[in-house]
Amino acid sequence: MAETPCSDLSKAEEILGRYPQEEPALIQVLQDVHRAYNYLPCDVLERVAEALEVPLAKVFSVSTFYKAFSLEPQGDTIVKVCTGTACHIRGAGQLVEELERQLGVGPDETTEDFKFTVKTVNCVGACAMAPLVIVGEKYFGSAKPARVSKYLTEGGADEN
Amino acid sequence: MRIESRDQFEALRKQSLEIETNRKQQVLVCCGTGCLASGSKEVAEAFADEIAKRSIDATVDLFVKSTGCHGFCERGPLVVLNPQGILYTKVKAGRVEEIVEKTLVGGEVIPGLLYKDPVSGERVEQYEEVPFYRHQVRVAMRNIGRIDPTDILDAIAQGSYSGVAKVLFEMSPHEVIGEVATSGQRGRGGAGFNTARKWQSCKDAPGERCYVLCNGDEGDPGAFKDRSIMEGDPHSVLEGMIIGAYAVQANEGWIYVRDEYPLAVVNLTIAIREARKYGLLGENIMGSGFDFDIKISRGGGAFVCGESSALMRSLEGKTGEPRAKYVHSTDKGLFDLPTVLNNVETWAGIGAIIERGGAWFASMGTERSKGTKAFSLVGKVKNTGLIELPMGTTLRHIIYDIGGGILKDRPFKAVQTGGPSGGCVPEELLDLPVDYEELTEAGSMMGSGGMIVMDDRTCMVDVSRFFLAFLEEESCGKCTPCREGLKQMLHVYGRIIAGKGQAGDLELIEKLAAGMQLGSLCELGKSAPNPVLSTLRYFRSEYEAHISDHACPAGVCRELTAFEIVEDGCDGCHLCYKACPVDAITGVVKELHVIDHEACISCGACLDVCPTDTIRTFPKHELEKAEVV
Ligand SMILES: Cc1cc2nc3c(=O)[nH]c(=O)nc-3n(C[C@H](O)[C@H](O)[C@H](O)COP(=O)(O)O)c2cc1C
Ligand code: FES
Numbered sequence: 079m080a081e082t083p084c085s086d087l088s089k090a091e092e093i094l095g096r097y098p099q100e101e102p103a104l105i106q107v108l109q110d111v112h113r114a115y116n117y118l119p120c121d122v123l124e125r126v127a128e129a130l131e132v133p134l135a136k137v138f139s140v141s142t143f144y145k146a147f148s149l150e151p152q153g154d155t156i157v158k159v160c161t162g163t164a165c166h167i168r169g170a171g172q173l174v175e176e177l178e179r180q181l182g183v184g185p186d187e188t189t190e191d192f193k194f195t196v197k198t199v200n201c202v203g204a205c206a207m208a209p210l211v212i213v214g215e216k217y218f219g220s221a222k223p224a225r226v227s228k229y230l231t232e233g234g235a236d237e238n
Numbered sequence: 239m240r241i242e243s244r245d246q247f248e249a250l251r252k253q254s255l256e257i258e259t260n261r262k263q264q265v266l267v268c269c270g271t272g273c274l275a276s277g278s279k280e281v282a283e284a285f286a287d288e289i290a291k292r293s294i295d296a297t298v299d300l301f302v303k304s305t306g307c308h309g310f311c312e313r314g315p316l317v318v319l320n321p322q323g324i325l326y327t328k329v330k331a332g333r334v335e336e337i338v339e340k341t342l343v344g345g346e347v348i349p350g351l352l353y354k355d356p357v358s359g360e361r362v363e364q365y366e367e368v369p370f371y372r373h374q375v376r377v378a379m380r381n382i383g384r385i386d387p388t389d390i391l392d393a394i395a396q397g398s399y400s401g402v403a404k405v406l407f408e409m410s411p412h413e414v415i416g417e418v419a420t421s422g423q424r425g426r427g428g429a430g431f432n433t434a435r436k437w438q439s440c441k442d443a444p445g446e447r448c449y450v451l452c453n454g455d456e457g458d459p460g461a462f463k464d465r466s467i468m469e470g471d472p473h474s475v476l477e478g479m480i481i482g483a484y485a486v487q488a489n490e491g492w493i494y495v496r497d498e499y500p501l502a503v504v505n506l507t508i509a510i511r512e513a514r515k516y517g518l519l520g521e522n523i524m525g526s527g528f529d530f531d532i533k534i535s536r537g538g539g540a541f542v543c544g545e546s547s548a549l550m551r552s553l554e555g556k557t558g559e560p561r562a563k564y565v566h567s568t569d570k571g572l573f574d575l576p577t578v579l580n581n582v583e584t585w586a587g588i589g590a591i592i593e594r595g596g597a598w599f600a601s602m603g604t605e606r607s608k609g610t611k612a613f614s615l616v617g618k619v620k621n622t623g624l625i626e627l628p629m630g631t632t633l634r635h636i637i638y639d640i641g642g643g644i645l646k647d648r649p650f651k652a653v654q655t656g657g658p659s660g661g662c663v664p665e666e667l668l669d670l671p672v673d674y675e676e677l678t679e680a681g682s683m684m685g686s687g688g689m690i691v692m693d694d695r696t697c698m699v700d701v702s703r704f705f706l707a708f709l710e711e712e713s714c715g716k717c718t719p720c721r722e723g724l725k726q727m728l729h730v731y732g733r734i735i736a737g738k739g740q741a742g743d744l745e746l747i748e749k750l751a752a753g754m755q756l757g758s759l760c761e762l763g764k765s766a767p768n769p770v771l772s773t774l775r776y777f778r779s780e781y782e783a784h785i786s787d788h789a790c791p792a793g794v795c796r797e798l799t800a801f802e803i804v805e806d807g808c809d810g811c812h813l814c815y816k817a818c819p820v821d822a823i824t825g826v827v828k829e830l831h832v833i834d835h836e837a838c839i840s841c842g843a844c845l846d847v848c849p850t851d852t853i854r855t856f857p858k859h860e861l862e863k864a865e866v867v
Contacts, residue, residue, distance in 0.1 A: 104555035105538055132555075143557040143714075144538025146497045162459030163654065163690050164616040166704050172841050176819055200541065200708060201459035202498050203466075204272045205614060205688075206311035206622040217275035223819055223843060 085119040094129045101132050104140055108147060117148045153188045153195035155234045157181075158212040162201030165209035169223075173211055174198060176223035180230065193234070240517040242525040244407045247399070250516075254395035261301045263342060264320040268383065270307025270469055271462075271501055272623075277331065278315035284334035292338065303392075306470015306505075308383035309624030310370055313353065318365050318383070325365040326351040356620045356642040369621075373640050375602065376626045377610045378426070378586040379463075382470035387505045390512035393473040399518055401592035402480045406526040411441070414485040418588065420596025422608035427453050427544075427581030428659070428685050429761075430607070430674040433588075436578060439568035441486045443576035450483045450491040450530075451553070451572065451579040454502065455537050455544035458657025459708065461688030463612040464582035466624050468495065468502035471586065472509035476519065476532060478585030481592055483530040486578055491532040494549055497539040506534055541658075541712035542762055546571075546579050548714070559716045560760035581686070583612050603629035607673035611684070617654075617691035618645045627672075634668040637691055644693050646851075652698065652776070654690040656683030658705045658712075659765035661772025662698060681772040683765070695845075697794035698777040699784055703731040705769040713762060720763025723754040727770065735795040737859075739785035744774060793855030796840040800858045803831050803844075807852025814844035814853065835861055 093110040097103035107130065111122055118141050127134040141147045157177060161170045177196055178184050188195040204210055207219025211226065213233020221229065241247045267273075267282040285302045308316050313327035319341060326337065329351060340346045352361040353368050362368050376382075385392045393399075405414050419434035440448055452475060456464040468475060479491050495503050510532055513519040521529045540558050542548045547565070548558035550572045571577025587609065591599050600608045607629040613636070616622045620642035627636065633653060637643070644650050652662040655672075661682035663670065670676050674684050692701070710724040727750050730743050751767030758764045774781065783789050790798040803814070803823075810828040822838040825831030833844070845853045 102553070102555040105552065106535070106555075109536060109538070136556075139557055140538075140555070144540050146537075146539040163657070163688070163701075163704065164460045166459075167617055167690065167692060167696050167701070169842070169846060172819070172843055175841070179819065199498055199539075200457070200712075201462070202271070203456065203462035203496075204275055204311065205460050205462055205616040205690075206624075207272050207275055207314075208616060208622075210275070217271070219272070219275040222817075224817060 085115065085121050087122065087125055089114045090122045090125050094126065099129055099131070101130060104130055104132060104137065105144070108137075108141060112147055116152045117150060120149075148195075150188070151192070153192050155193060155214045156195050156197060156212075157230070157233070158197045158199045158202070159185075160200075160202050160204075160208070160210040160212070161198045162205065162208075164201070164205035168208040170209040172223045173209055173221055173226065176226045177211075180227055194230070239515060242517065244403050244524060244526075247403050247524055250391070251394050251397075251400065254391040258392065258395040262321075263301065265302045265342075266305050266318040266320065266383070267302060268306070268308045268314060268316040268318075269304040270311065270314075270466060271499075272307060272311025273314035273316060274501075276314040276328075280331040281315045281317065281329050281334060284331040285338070288334055288338045292343075303386045304388075305385060306382045306387045307466040307624060309379070309466065310368075310621070311624070312622045323364050323366060325353060325362075325368060327353045369642070370623065370625070370640055373635070374626050375610050375628055377590050377599070378467060378474070378583045378612055379471070379624070379626045380590060381474060382466060385471060385473075387470055387472055388508045390473065390509065390516060390518075393471070397593065398471075398473040398589065399477055399480075399513075401589035402477055402484075402518065403524060404592055405481050405484050406524055406528055411485045411487060414481060414592070415441070417596045418485070418591060421591045421599035422596070422603075423584065423587060423591060423599060424607060424674065425581055426583035426587070426611065426687070428656075428683070430684060433580065433584060436568060436580070437482060437485050439566065440576045440578045443569045445576045447490070448486055448488045448576040449572045449578070450479055450486065450488045451549070451577060452479055452491070452493040452582060452585055453544060453546070453549060453579055454493055454495040454499070454582050455549060456496055456499075456582070456686060457541040457544040457712075458659075458686045458688050460614065460616055460654070460690045461657060461686045462614050463624055463687050465496075465499050465502055467582050467586050467612075468493075468499065469505050472502075472506045473513070474586040474589055475506070475582055476509055476513055478580075478588035479532060480519070480523065480530055481588050482578060482580065482585065484528055486576075488578070489529050489531070491530065492535050492553055492572075493532060494535050494537055494543070494553060497537050503534060503536060510534070540714075541708075542714045542760075545760055545762060547760070549579065550577065557714070559714045560762070562759060583687075604671060604673045606675055611672070611687060613687040613689050615641050615689050615691070617689075618648070618693040618696070619643070619691040620645055629673045630671040632669050632671050633663065636672070636689065637668070641691065644691065648693040648695065651692045651694050651696055654682075654692065654701065654769070655688065656685030656768070657688050658709050659683055659761065659768055660685045660688075661768045662692070662701065662776065663772075664776040666776075681768065681775055683768065695792055695794070697790050697792035698773040698780050699731065699735055699790070700792075700794050702770050702773045703728065703735060706731060706766070709762065709766045713766075717757070717759035717763060719754045719757035720759070720766065723750050723758075723763070724766060726750055727767075734781065734784050735790070736797045737784070737788040737795075739781075741785070743785060744778070744781055748774065787857065788859050789857035793845070794842070798858055799840050799842075799855050800835060800861050801833050801838060801840060801842070801844065802835075802854055802856065803833055804852045804854050805830060807850050809850055811849060813847045813849065817843045817847045819843060 216233040424430040543558035547561040552558040
């Protein structure tokens, strides 16, 4: 899934139609755009800026401020490792390393085949199950480095 | 369906309660984030299938209910059987048929599924007798685990929205604030500001409109009480907000929910939709003439957006940069209008305060901190999960009586409270009664109630560095002391954990800390040095060991630590061999295993799995010495 030079703007129009055309809607619009396109394509951001009458610079500033947004295309499945405090002291670091060994990419990177994007998150609120790996929508509690490849197949499979 | 009067509401409540009590056999399956991760959805489905099968021969009248988080996430999936009051832990879908057959039909308890007390080793049958629950007093979490969060009638049966009926038809806004003032409740989001006083300031502030907001950003890593409340009992949050809105006469409200909490967003959305349908939100609530509606806003995943002024900027669609504190949000908050912002747990407690009276709430807790407080007890403790206790409970009671003590019975080292703005409390202070002031005096903070227990295998230098790295990434960068201070401090920590610390480094850290406390714009920067200063205060010798002896006493800092297997302890179980990610361990089953120091990356994976505790850490430089000889 390489970046196409021009994005299909009809999805963006549909999203914009759901909100009042003003600045307070910006973050909500960007969240929906992110979900629809799996990242924030530049040409869509230009359209959003125009529609909400917000300077493009401001749209970029918001897009880069919040962690939930990516300006790069993402893999089909997002693999998150919780590196919050509870997970950290129960060995989350080893999980990040194991993923790097298996997928060849570190946090905030995407595999060449666009199958996986690895991310670290600060606590997903399931600290009692620390450490956690989340593959797609599937949570794996008390995660162990030795089981990482299993998590990837199980969680990745759900997406398709 | 829309409730048009108080009588209609009372009638609906009575009706819901009757349905609830007439359900003979109930199976409550916890479907919070923790239990879902352990497969509770499959368990609930298996029960539903089993009922469908059984209803053909009609031997049992079963009712399965998915509830919010019971708090005991580590033992999940949890299943509670009522009216028997039996708690089964770690239930897998494969055992559902057996449970229905033996316990529900046969009336027989399955010992293997009962909770085993790690202290006494005994099996505990009754939910209420499990020490983890027995010591708790639940106010904000009163309905969690008892109701189906997606069923508003279930919540109403348990008393939700009764507080709304009471204030709308019996009390003036002034009286509502008075009742909350009597309770003495202080904000549960961190700073502990008096709730009633905040509401009063907002009410007194000039402005054509005002807003009521709920802070569900819960950014402190290691805390998840707000998640559990929003997921497990969203109605208590809505009820609190309606009451607060009536008190300050606001007509619009927002709940700002963390991006990482998808289930909370789903359950809140359902709750709001249902409440609107029944006329408990929207125009003319319960026919009282009062209008109030709530919208949900999903956060963008920035820790600083939990700070009140940053949160309001984010709601306005802007980047979440805080404002200087002299502007009070009760005067000029969202869109520069008077605004009340309270934490999820604060709001969840309001309905109970109105229902049972401020005096009841104030009868619990300590002199300066009233009521109960929710905590997430996590880390190296046997029973991890969510608890609610009266303020003033000691740390020792929490960690040993409720938490069951330290994992593998290792020595306790410290408990971290207050998240990245808090600090580490050492063993000497285990008898500290937990309230806002006591924690602050100990150099830590209440924060949002995260309690992360640490044992002797936790390095305090590493933990402090962890928080600094977290804050460096989350600092919004608007003010220099915070942005640059964190960077420089992290730089010094980097060399300490690499064994390249210099004389004077600790003093340098303290100087940087003082500068940040004085000069930062918002609380993020002002409180960022807390984890650093508290560990320096209680664990200075550990820092010194890193700097002068090039040793990490806890055996965590990789560049300073080497591992070896003690000869006469190893029984050749081969677990370390399998755990080693770089194949640095050799050995065959039932024989002594050996670690190759050249290949070892000091990750500690072997030590974590060793059942006989025979892997030893020692300073890496001793290895070099040995080679020279
Ligand atoms: C950096 C920073 C992060 C914060 N994060 C949160 C948070 O996640 N949740 C929260 O309720 N309060 C948080 N607060 C505290 C809020 O600013 C505010 O005091 C609180 O929401 C008020 O509600 P309360 O009075 O009910 O506690 C944070 C404060 C700071 C400085
Ligand atoms: S720290 Fe990982 S889930 Fe909370």
